[in-house]
Amino acid sequence: ATPTSIMVGTGKAAESGILFKGGEHLERTHQLNTIVLDKTGTITKGKPEVTNFTADDETLQLLASAEKGSEHPLAEAIVAYAMEMEIRLIEVDNFSAIPGQGIEALIAGNSIIVGNRNLMNDHQVEIGEAEQELMKFELAGKTAMLIAINGLYKGTVAVADTIKETAPEAIRQLKEQGLEVVMLTGDNERTGQAIAKQVGIDSVIAQVLPKEKADKVKEIQSQGKKVAMVGDGINDAPALATADIGIAIGTGTEVAIEAADVTILGGELLLIPKAIKISHETIKNIR
Ligand code: ADP
Numbered sequence: 001a002t003p004t005s006i007m008v009g010t011g012k013a014a015e016s017g018i019l020f021k022g023g024e025h026l027e028r029t030h031q032l033n034t035i036v037l038d039k040t041g042t043i044t045k046g047k048p049e050v051t052n053f054t055a056d057d058e059t060l061q062l063l064a065s066a067e068k069g070s071e072h073p074l075a076e077a078i079v080a081y082a083m084e085m086e087i088r089l090i091e092v093d094n095f096s097a098i099p100g101q102g103i104e105a106l107i108a109g110n111s112i113i114v115g116n117r118n119l120m121n122d123h124q125v126e127i128g129e130a131e132q133e134l135m136k137f138e139l140a141g142k143t144a145m146l147i148a149i150n151g152l153y154k155g156t157v158a159v160a161d162t163i164k165e166t167a168p169e170a171i172r173q174l175k176e177q178g179l180e181v182v183m184l185t186g187d188n189e190r191t192g193q194a195i196a197k198q199v200g201i202d203s204v205i206a207q208v209l210p211k212e213k214a215d216k217v218k219e220i221q222s223q224g225k226k227v228a229m230v231g232d233g234i235n236d237a238p239a240l241a242t243a244d245i246g247i248a249i250g251t252g253t254e255v256a257i258e259a260a261d262v263t264i265l266g267g268e269l270l271l272i273p274k275a276i277k278i279s280h281e282t283i284k285n286i287r
C-alpha cells in the first residue's frame, strides 16, 4: 500500500465527514463483508415520542417522576409527554436502571417498575390481557413498556421512533456493495423486525443486553466474517471496539467515538456506503 494513496483516500473521506483514525482502518474497511447496525439512534433518529398511554394521570405522575432519573431516550420521551400533559413531577426516593430491561424506583411510598416483559417476569407481575395490546404496538414498530405499581400491572406506554429518511437507500447501497446487513437491538424481536422491514434489513438480532452486544459481534466474526459495527451509544462502545471496524455515528457519545475506528459526522447513514466506496477506490489505486 502506498502511503500517498492512503492519505488521498482518508483526505477525501474527511472532506465528506468520514473520519478514519488511521490509514490501516481504510485498508481494513476494504475487507468488510458484514455490517451490523444498532437500531436506536443509528437506523432511527433516536428521538422517540410517546404515541400511546393506557393508564391514568396518577400513574403518569409516578411514571414520569421515575423516568426523570433515567438518561435513556425512552425516558426523555416519557418525561416530555408528561410535561405536555401538564403533570407535575414528584420527588423520587430511590432509583435504579436495569440495563436492557427498564427501571425501578420508590416514590412517596410506592414502588414502581417500568420496562419490558422480562422485567415484569422477574418481579412476578401478571400482565394478563395486556399482552395482546403489547403485540399490536410492537407489530407497528413501537417500543411498548409495561408499568407496575406496588406489584400490580397498571398500563402500557408505547413510544415510536422514526427511521432516518436516508436509511433505506443506505441499506440498499450496502447490499449492492455485497455486504450482509444485520440489525442489532436491545428492543424486542417484533419491534426490531418491524423497523428492519421499513429499511430493508432481513436479519435481526433482538433483545440483546448492552453487555452482550460485543459477544454477538464476536459470534459473527467466528463464522469467518469481517464485521463493521455501527453505533452511537455508550452501550455500543465494547461492540465497536470488538468489530474489525467500529463506526461511531451521529453526534456520538465520547465513549463511542473513542472506541471506534471511524467516525461519521452528523449521523448520515449514506456516508457508510460512501466510506466503503472510497476504501475500494483507494485499494484499487494501490494495486
Ligand atoms: P436499544 O438497544 O434499543 O437502545 P436498550 O438496550 O437500551 O435498547 O433497552 C432495551 C429495552 O429495555 C427497551 O426496549 C425497553 O423495553 C427497556 N428499557 C430501557 N430503558 C428503559 C427506561 N428508561 N424505561 C423503561 N424501559 C426501558
Ligand code: MG
Pocket (backbone or CB within 6 Å): 038, 039, 040, 041, 232, 233, 235
Ligand atoms: Mg442505542
